[in-house]
Amino acid sequence: MDAVTSPALAEALDGILSPEPPHGVVVDLTKVGFCDSRCIGVLVASYRQARDLGVGLVVAEPQRQVMRLFMIAGIDQVIPIVETVGRAVEGLRD
Numbered sequence: 001m002d003a004v005t006s007p008a009l010a011e012a013l014d015g016i017l018s019p020e021p022p023h024g025v026v027v028d029l030t031k032v033g034f035c036d037s038r039c040i041g042v043l044v045a046s047y048r049q050a051r052d053l054g055v056g057l058v059v060a061e062p063q064r065q066v067m068r069l070f071m072i073a074g075i076d077q078v079i080p081i082v083e084t085v086g087r088a089v090e091g092l093r094d
Helices: 006-017 037-053 064-073 085-093
Strands: 024-028 056-060
Touching (some): 006 024, 024 085, 056 085
């Protein structure tokens, strides 16, 4: 996810969160091997939008290098990050 692909992520998340938001959103990063600051910005903005709507938003299964970036940027302190998609879905159901 970079400056070229992040707008598509933003558009997809915005579409999911409006007009009638779901109970929760899982952003599956299983196959994302790279994430830049633009991607982080999209995730944070979407997390805030979801929070304001009362919707849970979590990130699931980031690869090691992406998780490292999240930790360096402090994103792991803002957005819930879950080890597996299954656990993320179960957590949102509770």
